[in-house]
Amino acid sequence: MLLDNHNRHINYLRLAVTDRCNLRCNYCMPSEGINFVKNDKLLSIDELITLSSILVEQGIDKIRITGGEPFVRKDLMVLLRHLKSLKGLKDISVTTNATLIGPYIDELKTLGIRDINVSLDAIDRATFERITRRDQYDVVHENLIRLISEGFNVRINFIVLEGQNEQDILSILELMKHYPVSVRFLEEMPFNGGSKSFQTIKWDYKAILKHITDAFPNYVKLESPKTSTSINYQIENHKSTFGLIPSFSRTFCGTCNRLRLTATGDVITCLYGKPKANLRDIIRTKKSSKGVKEAILKAIASRAKTGFDAQKEHATVFDNSMTSIGG
Ligand code: SAM
Ligand code: SF4
16 A cells, blocks of 8 residues: 555556647647657556556556547557556546547447546637637547447546636536536646746636536535545536536645656656656666665655645746646
């Protein structure tokens, strides 16, 4: 079992399988993209398999595949098939922009990988294209509806962006009220590849809740697991639920159970902090699991208590993009 220096049980790995992406969401990276790393710096599928197996041996029982866009990686299913075979791994999920998932839906279903988070920050086509800087609206909607109708457990991640998509908050709830999905509204974080250094945000979770409940006053708060990052609600007569994720306000650090591994093998113990070790270099040089295990134990033994403490590791601007950290 992995315990950090604040006695938090770490059982959840967010595994970024690539830093590449076919969209250019403006809150995530600049229009020209970021300096994507060279192919040989990315973990190979064999290395991803090795590292995830070691982490599961150490006590990780939940893995979320993220990126970049996971499905730009043509060999992704090889990793997922392997993860499915790992004893001790109870929960496998994927976060995707839903542009490229179509051809893989049948196999995901067969494998029993049913928890899919779809990032969708607009239901209006023009707003979607402005935010993502790409013309992929139709395929995203088609895949989203297909995932829902084929019985996947779908959660929509919607980042509320000042001046960009506020008008879609209520519309997405209206549209989704007919479907058994969860729409989670996230606060924007300053990881867009370099230009953001905001100290406050207009759309924090309290402002989002007020905006929603002014329009839908009949709602209930739902029970959520202790380690959940979202505070969840349901509006009367809606099949869907909605959640608020205080990713900028960071109210959930006290129960954080997460570890992140980037596509280049960096170990990140808090989204707001700096990498604490590089596992790619260790497996490429030492070729043994012992060094990897030691590096993980060392990293989680010096975890910042909160995202605010971790933030002090940076100067004012976060030069990182979420596409390299994995969200
Ligand atoms: N490409 C996939 C996707 O978009 O779902 C997976 C990777 S993406 C980096 C993971 C999550 O990070 C997405 O839900 C995305 O919305 C979120 N994200 C990216 N940049 C963010 C930012 N600046 N603030 C908050 N969330 C962000
Ligand atoms: Fe790509 Fe996801 Fe970043 Fe959008 S949020 S640019 S889909 S990695």
